[in-house]
Every structure is written in C-alpha cells, then in structure tokens.
Amino acid sequence: MAERTQTEQRNLARELSAAVRGEVSFTAADRALMTMDASNYRRVPQAVVAPRDADDVAAALRVCREHGVPVVPRGGGTSIAGQATGVGVVLDFTRHMRRIVSLDPAARTAVVQPGVVLDDLRAAAGAHGLTFGPDPSTHSRCTLGGMIGNNACGSHSVAWGTTADNVRELALLTYGGEGVRAGRGTDATGAPTGLPPRLRDGVKALVDRELALLRTGYPDLPRRISGYALDALLPERGTDLARALTGSEGTLGVLTEATVRLVETPAARALAVLGYPDESAAAEAAHTLLVRRPLTVEGMAADLVGDAAGLPRGGAWLFVETGGASPAEAAARAEELCRAAAADGSTDHTVVTDPAGQRTLWRIREDASGTATRMPDGSEAWPGWEDCAVPPDRLGPYLQDFRALLAQHGLRGTPYGHFGDGCIHIRIDFDLLTPPGIRRFRAFSHDLAGLVVAHGGSLSGEHGDGQARAELLPKMYGPELVGLFGDFKTLWDPAAGLNPGMLVRPARLDDNLRFAPLPRKPVPVAFGYPHDGGDFTAAVRRCVGVAKCRNAASAPGSPDVMCPSFRATGEEQHSTRGRARLLHEMLAGEVLTDGWRSTEVRDALDLCLSCKGCRSDCPVGVDMATYKAEFLHHHYEGRLRPAAHYALGRLPQWLRLAAPVAPVLNALSRAPLAATLAGRLAGLTPERPLPTLATQTFTRWWWQRRRGEGTAGSAGSAPGRTVVLWPDTFTNHLAPQVGRAAVQVLEAAGLRPLLPPTAPPRPGFRLRRHRPLCCGLTYVSTGQLDRARQVMRRTVDALSPVLRPGRPLVVLEPSCAAALRTDLPELLPDDPRAAHLASAVRTFAETLEQYAPTWQPPRLDRPVAGQTHCHQHAVLGDAADRRLRDRAGLTGPLSGGCCGLAGNFGYERGHYEVSVACAEDQLLPAVRRATPDTEILADGFSCRTQLQQLGDRPGRHLAEVLAEGLGDEAG
Template sequence: MAERNETEQRQLEQELTAAVRGEVSFAAADRALMTMDASNYRRVPEAVVAPRDAEDVAAALRVCREHGVPVVPRGGGTSIAGQATGTGVVLDFTRHMRRIASLDPETRTAVVQPGVILDDLRAAAAPHGLTFGPDPSTHSRCTLGGMIGNNSCGSHSVAWGTTADNVRALDLLTYGGERVRAGRGTDPTGAPAGLPPRLRDGVKALVDAELALLRTGYPHDLPRRISGYALDALLPEAGTDLARALTGSEGTLGVLTEATVRLVETPAARVLAVLAYPDESAAAEAAHTLLPHHPMTVEGMAADLVGAATGLPKGGAWLFVEMGGESPREATARAEALCRAAADGTTDHALVTDPAGQRALWRIREDASGTATRLTDGSEAWPGWEDCAVPPAQLGPYLRDFRALLVQHGLRGTPYGHFGDGCIHIRIDFDLLTAPGIRRFRDFSRDLADLVVSHGGSLSGEHGDGQARAELLPAMYGRELVDLFGRFKDVWDPAGGLNPGMLVRPARLDDNLRFDVLPRRPVPVEFGYPHDNGDFTAAVRRCVGVAKCRVPESSSSSPDVMCPSFRATGEEQHSTRGRARLLHEMLAGEVITDGWRSPEVRDALDLCLSCKGCRSDCPVGVDMATYKAEFLHHHYAGRLRPAAHYSMGRLPQWLHTAAPAAPALNLLARSPAAAVAKRLAGIAAERTIPPLAVEPFTRWWWRRGAPTAGRTVILWPDTFTNFLAPEVGRAAVRVLEAAGLRPLLPPTAPLRRTGLLPRRHRPLCCGLTYVSTGQLDRARAVMRRTVDVLSPLLRDGHPLVVLEPSCAAALRTDLPELLSGDPRAATVASSVLTFAEALVTLAPDWQPPRIDRPVTGQTHCHQHAVLGDAADRHLRERAGLTGQLQGGCCGLAGNFGFERGHYDVSVACAEDRLLPAVRESGPETEILADGFSCRTQLEQLGQAGQLGGRRGRHVAEVLAEALGNAPENAASGNSGSGAGAGAGAGETPSA
C-alpha cells in the first residue's frame, strides 16, 4: 500500500478520531511502543487505535479501508514470530476490550473479548472448578485474542490441547467490513455456517475444488501442528469447523471482536513429579513413553537454564511431569506410579507436593523464554527457531540431529520446552548485527526447515509462522498447498489490508530485523554496564518483549516487584518493556528523533520509581533504574533541572547543612510557610516534610562512645538513618553489641580548607539520591570520597553493615558500576552486609530474643532486587516473627513519591499490596519495613486516615525493644576508639 503524504496523513488522523470513540494516537511515543513484539522483528506503524467495542473496530476498519491503510490486530505483544508488528494502524485491544461477557459453568463455556488476559479468565473460572486449558508461559499478560491469533498452547496441552481445541465460536470483522460468526457445521448450502454470501460462496468453492489436497497435504500424528492455515478443519469429515480453521490465522483474515471458548475441569489436587536424566537427549527420548500415564504436563529443562534451583533431583536434565487427582492422595499415588514406570531411564526423581515448591519450579520454566536469551557465558541468544515440533516419538532423534546442525553452523543454544508434545523451544546465539551473521541465520533457517520436515514435523509448534517461518512453508507443505493458503487469504481479504507480510506472501525472514536500526558502535555512557561489556545499546537489547513487567494489577500471579508503575496505570509506556522500547527507538533515531533530549523518553521514565524490581524480576535482567539515571544525566546535561532534583536529589547535602537548625526547621515545616517551601522544592502538596532528628545518629554516637569488645564491623551511617531516623541506628548498635559484635563508624571525609574558615567535615554518602535523579557527576564525586575513606578500613576484612536497604543496594551495585575503573569500588561493594546478614553470618550462634508475634509489611524493593532476603527470613524465624512480608513497592521510593505530580501513582502502588496487607493484619501484628521510604509512606498515609495510625518499624527496632532494659552502654568502652567515632554536623571526628 502506498505511503501517504502529510496532507493524507492529517486527513486519516482526523477521520479516525471522528469515527472511533476509543483513543487514536499518531504520537511518536505511542507508535514507538508498538514497533516490536517479542520477536527479532520491527516495523513502524502510522497510528495506534484502542477500540472500545466491536463498533469501534468496524469504524476503524472502514476508515483504514477508504484510505488503503493496513491494519494489525494486537494483544499483549508477546508474539515471537513477528506477527504483532506491522505498518499502518495497530488495533490495541488491551486497553478497553477486556470484558468477560459471560461464563456458564453448566455448558463450561465463556464468552470473552479479545483483550481479556488469560489469567483473568482463569481466575473467573476457578470458583467453578474450571479453567481455560491452554496456558503459555505468558499467561499472566497474554490475551485471548492473541492466543487465538497464534493458536497458543502451553505446558498443559498434553492434557487439554491447543487453543484451536478449545475454541467454540469466533465473532470477527473482515477488512471489507463483513461480519462473521464462525463456528462448527454447515449451512443449507453445505458451506461453513456463519458466513455472509460472498465469503460463503468463495470458501465453499475453494474447499470443494481442493478436497484431495486438503486430505493429503497435511502431516498427521502431530499434536503441535501450528504452521499455515488449518484448512483441513473445513473438510466434511472434520466437521467443517470454521472456528478451528481461523484459529492461528494471525490476524490475516479477520479481526476478532468476541470469542466463545471451552472451559475444562481442573483436578482438585496436583503433584509435580520431577524426573532427572543424564542429559536433555535422554529426557527427550523418555518423554513420549510417559504419555500413557495421562500426565497433565511433560516439560523438559536442561541444567543450563535451571541454574542453582533447589529441590531438584541429581541429573543433567529434567522432565516436569504434573499429575492430577481428586485428592492429594490420589494425585500422589499416580505420580509415584509414573516414577516407578520411568525409573529405568532416570538418574533420580522427586515429588513436589506443596504448592509453593511447585510454583518455584514452574517459575523457572516460565522464565526460560527470557533467561534463555543469555547463555552461560553472557553472550546473547535470540528466537527465530523457537518452537519447531515433531511427533513426540521422534523427539529424541530430532534433537540429536538438531544439535548436530547447530555444531555444523557454529551456533549454540539450550533446548527446553514441551517435550511431551514433541515441541522444542530454544534461543540461539545468532549474530543478527552483521551481514555474515545474518547470512548464517538465513542458511541455518533453511537447513533446519528441511530437518524438521524430514522428521515429519511442523515449522511452528506454538508461536505461529509470522515473518520468522512463513517464507519456508513450501518446505513443509509444498508449493501447491502454500498457493492454496494465498487463495484462501484472497477470499477473505482481497485488498490485502490485514497484517500484510505475515503467513501468506511474507517478507523474507531476514528482513525488518529490529537490530538493523541500532548504532553499531557503543554510545558514550557513564555507568560501566559490566554485564553488557560496557555497551548501553546491548543493555537496551536485553528486553526481548516477553512482558513479564506487564502483569496487570488484577492478576494474582504478579511478580514480586516489577513493574509497580504499570500496575498502577496500566499504560504500556509505564512498563519496563515500554520504556525499553522507547530507549531502543531513541537509539534508532527514526521515530524518536531527539536522542538523549527526547521528551517522549523523559515522560515515560518520569513514573519509573527506580525500584530496581526489573533487575531481578525481569527474566533477562533489564535494569531500568540504571537506564533512567543514565538518561537523566544526558537529558539534563548543561540544562536547568526540575526543582526536585535540586531539593531531593541533593538531600544529603541539605540535611547535613540543616542539622544544627533542626528544631527551628521542624517548626517551619508545620507552619503555613511549608506550602511555599514545597512548591519551590517541587514537592507534592499532599506530602508532609519528614521531621529532622534533633540529635543525628552520628552525634549520639560521638556522645556515647565506641565499644571496645567484639568482632569489629563498620556500621554505615546512611543519610536517612543519620538525619531522619536515628532511632534505627541506636537500636542497631544495641542489637549488634548484644550479638557480640563491635560496631564502629567510619571517619567522615574532610573538605578542603577555604580561606580562613576552619576545616569542616562532610558525612560519607552512598550517592543514592544523586544517582536516582541522574546527577551522575556528583554521584561519582561522592562515591570516590566514600571509597577513599572506606578502602583502608575494609582492606583489614571488616564488613560494612548497612541499615538502609536502598543505600546497601547503591553501595553494592551503583558504586562499582559508576566507578568501574577503580578496583577499590569492587572491594567496597563486596564488603556490604545488610543488618540481618551481619547477624546471621557474623554471629551465627547468637540467639535473638523470642518475640513470637506475626508480621506483615514490606520487603524493600531494592533488597528484593539486589540484596536478597534469605538472611532476613532466617533472622525472623529465629526470633519467632512469623508470616511473610509483602512484595511489590511501597510507592514512595525515595524522592519519587515526594515529587509533585506523583502522589496519586505513589498511593496506587501502596494500595496494590502493602496497604491492604496492613489493614488486614491484627493489632498484635508487627509491621516491618526496613526502608525509610516504606516507613514514611506508611506513616503519612496512616496520618491520612488510611491505616488507623499504625506505623512500620525496622527489624532492628523490634529486636532492640525485645532485648529488655539492659543498660544501653553495657558493651561500650571509652569514646573515640576504633575505626572512628562519627562526628555530628560541623564536628571534628575523633579518628
């Protein structure tokens, strides 16, 4: 279709906006968000339309048809073959068309709109003991429309089949505006029922003329045959099932507006049998032999992807085989029988009966679509030949030949996937950045297509053909049947307006690669990006689009933290994937054209809380907090910054200066003058300025004196503890001393003498607030000063105990990545211990006081993402603090929740999990929140009447309180000894 000039583009925008009640956007940011899916491909659309209902879809199609504009239906954008990318107008069904119209437990059917998230349907069906059978690993964010478009499958397809097996009827609109109700059966003319006259006559004539080809042209005994159009479903002996024939057509024939789907009964109990084998070839050979036991899953994983997972039996590869039953006893008995039958080929086995253990192992399997994109040596691997399938009995021989083909082409990858269905997933280390690498990609693809066909297989066993495989369909089906696909497409879409270039008359498999537009040389940046060889472009490439960050707020299977802003707004640009896409387009320079000055990227990153949740929860380790800091540094270089960057970004500096005047400033903060101050500082009017400590922690320490006995640890006096929450520091000192440790503070850093003024000292700082606001030059200077002071102390092997999780995370990750050329930075980072880690590892025999109280509250997001909480859980268990802390993010996140314009999102993040957990807890429950931000959010929202005045406490405060009334200085000696007694504001350190 011809390109439009500027006048035609404006007219298209005006007409779409007038015709559609949903959102219509031609903005660069919205178009940039839709350039890619989870594949290797990229196309730039002209506009994005979010229809509200079927009438909106019809209106959009009419306008596009009149202007000759192609249309691409899109769900969650997790397609791996490129079929959710395209030029023209993208119809985004995830915004409005997400309604479950009905759910009938008697007929076991549901009527859904195309934007319904799979997990939402499963949650609605669960109270009736039902579920939707197909469950791809993206079940928490993929849509039913996308599943129908791709004929998705998932791990339970050995029990419940593919999406095509579970579709009863489809309502759709053709590009020409015709309405179709596709189901099973024929009308009085013998044509598929539910078709308007033109389509009825065309489809019937085509099928009647090609009965022999339809009966002989498709492979049989292949449960995962997804490639091509399923025209054999239109045969009379197949029941003339038009709904099945259209499932998997990738939006090339019609636009789905509603679907009736089958629900299946879910077993009352499940047991996961984990069977270990010497390698994945042995596991592949064994998989089909387990099918007579009627398992619900037979999933294969190799050691490279499992990593350090616990609870697995000894072996080099594993089959995850789920067995169901009417009771736990029955399910266990069936699993034990299966293990006995499989014993000859296994090296070991284990039964996992507890739901938490099962979820942990399934998470490893589901994350593989992301984790497999990085090989064990850190090199990149990509989809493209992600899901070929062969008859299950052929899987072992096929896998051996597949491995040999990889070696022949000098390629590597780790197979995993649906072994029971003969379907292999793999990410391969294709070089898609250079011409020779792309030629190898193409040559390998052609050879692998021939190999799959030689084993009686399908080029696609789950993810569809899209652009990745459609070019090679003649190898599987022959030219005659592929030509028939084209004729079928022409009956439905004679103008070629629906998803052109996909499945029929496709683009070449090595065209439109998303890497083509990226810079070939590293972009100058500030952070070291050690996991990406210092290359910011490679860091951005990490996002492959699996969209685990897009789990909606309604989902019960959300990841622990990522992505709180998306869960609050539901907007793609506020997801980790959306931000990564915008950074990708910024580097490309085609849609986002202002580079580091881009307002589109700035606006998308504005609601990033820098929680670092993506660093751990994203399967490929996208670190958006670091990317945000990098962007802000360049964006504001040589320019005036937002007021909040000066007020809160430089908070350590202001607090140090303000400490002597704390009483007066606290009075002002509660006076009418506070409103003016907040406005000038860029602070949200709804926020209360936290009171300054009248006596900072370091001044208390200097007055009290350092201890003389015990193993020495360096206690880090972070800004928040020192100036805003000294009670945490005092409690920590008491607990550490009770555990037999000798906490000492590092000396403060001297400032250069200025004129006749006396020599002053500045407290050390981790640089966190400077990093989070992108003031990286200042952050680096602060960090260098910290490294200068700490290095001599840490060389002696003293651990650095940090009470504030965000500061510990900054010292452990941001500091070495900003000072990547300084080997001392790595020494500092490796010395960092959290409070709980210090007690558990340095005082393993110390028995904390028994508190015997339930807990709720928040694991700090930086602790979750960077530090881990195993030591914290162990410490709580020893102290009798029972229960689990919430994941997610409190929503305050340092400066984020205080900045003007962020208050509503900040509260929405807190309402996701933290606040409900606190409200639901009893009065005897201890609310734990080690992070100052988390405690402040609880306190301020509690003052707003949302929590009944309940407050959170650091675990050090809870333990110190339980120690009783022992003399505070019992373990202390004379002041001024040890590594240094930290000074208060303006005071000279004693060491």
C-alpha cells in the same frame, strides 16, 4: 511527495478520530511503543487505535480501507514471530476490549473480548472449578485474542489441547467490513455457517475443489500450528470454520468476540520431577509417559536450570504434573508415574506436593523464554526457531540431529519445552548485528526447516509463523498447498489489508530485523554496564518483549516487585518493556529523533520509581532504574533541572546544613503557609507533609556516647569483631532511633561497631573540618551522575583504609546498601577499590548471620506483616532476614511490591496518585489484614514514611524490634 504523505496522514488522523470513540494516537511515543513484539522484528506503524467495542473496530476498518492503510490486530504483544508488528494502524485491544462477556459453568463456556488477559479468564473460571486449558508461559499478560491469532498452546496441551481445540465460535470483521460468525457445521448447501454470501460460496468452492489436497497435504502431529488449518474445513472433520481461522494471525479477519470451551480442573495436583542422564534420554522418555494421562510433560536441561534447588540427580529433567480428587490421589499418581519412569531410564525423581514448591519450579520454566536469551558466558541469544515440533516419538532423534546442525553452523542454544508434544523452545546465539551473522541466520533457518520436515514435523508448534518462518512454508507443505493458502487469503482479504507480510506472501525472514537501526558503536555513557560489555545499546537490547513487567498483580505467594507503575496505570509506556522500547527507538533515531533530549522518553521514565524490581524480576535482567539515571544524566546535561532534583537529589547536603537548626525548621514545616511555599519552590507534592528532622543526629549521638563515661563510653573499646556501621543520610538525620537500636543489637551479639571516618575537607573549604560520607543514592536517582561519582569517590577514599579484608560495612537502609553494592562499582568501574567496597556491604541481618552465627536473638513470638524493601528484593536478597526473623519467632511472610514512596519519587509533584496506588497494591492491604498483635516491619525509611502518612499503623526497622526485645529480656 513528502508533503502529500503528510497531508494524507492528517486526513487519516482526522477521520479516525471522528469515527472511533476509543483513543486514536499518531504520536511518536505511542507509535514507538508498538514497533516491536517479542520477536526479532520491528516495523513502525502509522497510528495506534484502542477501540472500545466492535463498532469501533468496524469504524477503524472502514477508514483504513478508504485510505488504503493496512491494519494489524494486537493483544499483549508477546508474539515471537513478528506477527504483532506492522506498518499501518495497530489495533490495541488491551486498553478497552478486555471484558468477559459471560461465563456459563453448566455449559463450560465463556464469551470473551479479544483483550481479555488469560489469567483473568482463568480466575473467573476458577471460581467454578474450571479453567481455560491452553496456558502459555505468558499467561499472566497474554490475551485471548493473541492466543486465538497464534493458536497458542502451553504446558498443559497434552491434557487439554491447543487453543484451536478449545474455541467454539469466533466473531470477526474482515478488512472489507463483512461480519463473520465462525463456528462448526454447515447449512443446507454444505457451506460453512455464519458467513456472508460471498465468503460462504467462496469457501465452499475452494474446499470442494481441493478435497484431495486438504486430505493428504498436512502432517499428523499434535502441535501442527504452521499455515492455515484448512483441513478443519473437511466435511469429515465437521467443517469447523472456527478452528480453521484460529492461528490465522490476524491476516483474515479482526476478532471482536470469542466463545471458548472451559475444562474442569483437578482438585489437587502433584509435580513429579524426573531426572535423566541427559537431554536426549529425557526426550526419548517423554512420549512413553503419555499413556498415564499426565497434565504436563515439560523438559529442561542442566544448561537452562543451572543450580536450581530441589531437583533430583540428572543432567536433564521432565516436569510431569498429575491431578487427582485429593492431594493424596494426585501424589499417588505421581509416585506411580515415577516408578514407571525409573523402569524406563530415569536416574532419580522427586514428587513435589507443596503448592509453593511447585510454583518455584514452574517459575524456572515460565521464565525460560527470558533467561534463555543470555548464554552462560553472557552472550546474547535470540528467538527465531523458538517452537518447531516433531511427532513426540521422534523427539529424541530430532534433538540429536538438531544439536549437530547447531554445531555445524557454529551456533549454541538451550532446548527446552513441551517434550510430551514434541515441541521444542530454544534461543540461539545468532549474530543479528552484522551481515555475515545475518547470512548465517538465514542459512541455518533453511537447513533447520529441512531437518524439521525430514522428521515429519511442523515449522511452528505453538507461536505461529509470522515473518520468522512463513517464507519457509513451501519446504513443509509444498508449493501447491502454500498456493492454496494464498487463495484463501485472497478470498478473505482481497485488498491485502490485514497484517500483510505474515503467513501468506511473507517478507523475508531476515528483513525488518529490529537491531538494524541501532548504533553500530557504543554510545558514551556514565555507568559501566559490566553485564553488557559497557554498551548501553546492548543493555537496552536485553528487553526481548516477554512482558513479565505487564503482570497486573503478583502471582500467589510471589514477592515480585516489577512493575509498580504499570500496575498503577495499566499503560504500556509505564511498563519496563514500554520504557525499553522507547529507549530502543531513541537510539534508533527514526521515530524518536531527539536522542537524549527526547521528551517522550523523559515522560515515560517520569513514573519509573527506580525500585530496581526489574533487575531481579525481569527474566533478562533489564535494570530500568540504571537506564533512567543514565538518561536523566544526559537529558539535563548543561540545562536547568526540575526543582525537585535540586531539593531531593541533593538531600544529603541540605540535611547536613539543616541539622543545627532542626527544631526551627520542624516548627516552620508545621506552619501551613511556610510548608506550602517551601514545597512549591522545591517542586514537592502538596499532599505530603515534610518529614521531621532529628534534633540529635545518629552520628552526634554516637560521638557523644564515645566521649561519655562508664557503659556508654565502652563502645569504642568493647571486645568483639569490628564491623563498620554506615550512618546513611536517612538514618542519621531522619531516623536516628534505627541506628541506636542497631548499635544495641550488634553489641549484644558480641560485635564491635565503629562508624567510618568522615571525608577530609576540600581545599579552601573552612566552614567544617570534615564532611560526612554518602552513598550517592539521591544523586543517582535524579541522574546527577557527575556529582554522584564525586561523592562516591570521596567515600571510597575514606573507607578503603578501614575496610580491611573480612571487615563488613553494615548498612541499615536497604536503598543505600543497594547503591553501595551496585551503583557505586558501576559508576566507578575503573577503581578496584570500588569493587572491594561493594563486596564488603552487608545488610543488618547478613552481618548478624555471618559474623555472630552463634548469637541467639530475643524470642519475640509474634506474627509480622509489612514489606520487603524493593531494593533489598532486587539487589541484596532477604534470605538472611527471613532466617533471623525465624530465629526470633517473628513469623509470617512480608509482602512484595514497592511502597510507592520510593525515595524522592513519592515527594515529587505529580506523583502522588501513582505513589498511593503503588502502596495500595500490596503494602497497605497487607497491613490492614494484620491482627492487632502483628509487628509491622519496614526496614526502609520510605516504607515507614508511606505507612505513617497513608496507613493506620507505623512500621519499624527489624533492628528496633530486636532491640526492644533485648530490653524486655533484661527487664
């Protein structure tokens, strides 16, 4: 049997590859990437096909039909009910079929392929003052095909409706290969137009037979998404077949093209934030605001928002957006709405007209689907009852009953969402790992379905039923109407080949849970994973698939870094989500069977820059840089490593050995033959010159200065508060001018910098009396974690005596500061001294702000450009840097993103093109746009090197710029 199955697989692969012009993959890696969406469910597909056009879709369907293989259409994979997973062939529309075919501003319509990302359509329409109304929080990566499949809505549905309200015509192919052009209206016989004869006659007969049921079987509410919208086929509703097929979750036909309606956007917007005593009060008030025709009415409570700045007094808030022809008109409408709300129970309010301020607040809402997956105590929470909806005027009582039901089952969750539409999102702390927890999940789901129905609601108010809720549809619609859904499915898909197990004849809601194949016990690891209870599996589970890492570009005004390699390649395996999925499958051991030796995981992680952007930008805090280091540690354990790991991973020791002969080595590096040979042996990319070694290291300069006389010799005895200045490897051996400038500025600020003591020699090690200290960064980034721990422990031993309480450790290189603040305590979790050292780490700007608060920097008064270091953005924060720049008159924002060099990454063979593409994403364009008088700032050595090698203008560390200003003032 197994052999016959393998033969059938080979035949399927051969025929699909011959029939389809797009990519056809049966590899373990590509299948592993498609096992999950953003839901609790997991299915392993047989193959992944990326069709180039509708002809490819038809060819794939034909081959799959002949082999009896089911087909699952998939867009961005952000569905949270399981409908983007399947066991057959997955059609991935994000690779090729993502073209906006046409856009007609006069008719306010656009024709799109299913893989078009919503924000791309909105950008194209925005040039004409138009937009596509539905806007789910995943708007930067969800596709129109997925939105049509799920009938997505978003926060502006109170103004512009659901996706079904904005679809004009759909082009589909059935599993049987029939072409459909679904629109609105009937032919002379009263049958829907655009159907082949079999479907035309069948649909008409079904509607004619069931007119009474279709007229009485559906609840009347704005967010009724569950089931098939067969009532749209009623003659009094215009026989709207396009609307009836929207929300069918790929179970009836495969979408190849859609004509959608565009709406006019207001010229200006204002955001009224209304405070209420609690969630129930906000829910009760939401529907009363609809008469004022707002664009949004979104609700959030304190347990989700936390201590977000800019919010008025209250325990819960409504975010209500208003529009107008001018900023003044939008603000006036918002103020009028606030006055009405105050008379109806609002405790406080604020109106935000600044676009940047609005984006900050909306980001809280948009990230909620991720942030809500962690409870305040760090425990996990999951989707499953993410978006049920009730009539808006019933929302207050429903939420009270909902909270009571949670308590009855011993569960917790944080409701938020589209209060104006009566639609609630929530992640609940289900235990989906143990049989008792799964039984409780099932029992709660049945009880909640009954509660929703009792309030006249819909089991799904936005994201569809999928596997999560389809089993419960009889509670909402009754067996007769659900039976009619089955008849409609059979009519369209008699072979049950499209997305089986969804919506009709569904799998049980507690089957196919994605956690089932994971290890039950923690696997041995090197890092401590303090936020995941020391469990690497729990760390990998953090990725719930919201796919913010798949953003092709940063939002306007956003400093986001994640995910530079995805932005460069557009490949799922090079996104944070893709890598997390592969790690999940590695742990599961079903698709990827080699464990830590997996070449699929290794290849996906190869283009991870270890920028740590996901640590801060991912709503659930996935830290792929740490996971990569962990994987490499195990993958190469007891085996020969790539040459670059020895050359770049052990860079601190090579630079220490090279220091005495730096002039000779610099000369050799400029000789093409010698440089090429050295680079080839070291596994380095031939496109990059080797960096120039300092002929005088920073530490040598420091100790010569200390031994000197006069002003130069006063550094060790100068008055002022003592700070320990960390001589990182890059500053010491490659950019000593940064260290010298930092000393000058710190002393000018009244501080007394001292260098840390060097580590004692190893027993029997007689070549040098002392060894320099190291943060371990390069060892961590190449996964040499045993060596990293040795280096870090030596650092802790040496620094502990001098890092007295209140004495900071000043680190000039952001990547080294991040390593000391996070990697060191996480690799030495049992040493309390490591945590103390990490807490003492300060950036250059933090040191000046905290320990020299009255010092006035030189006034430089010029604009700046450049990039905030990715590790600073992700781990350290740059608020102190921004305040210091403001005080020095250095104006303007720095870009986000990653420079692309990223330590060892950009020097490793095979990474050059991606490294350059990352630099071209934000850094290089920002520098090119800069005026001649603009100061180019780049605190990271990698950033400065990338600018030197790829750009026309060099960058400098902030310390250098301030030190130069001190010299100018003295002059």
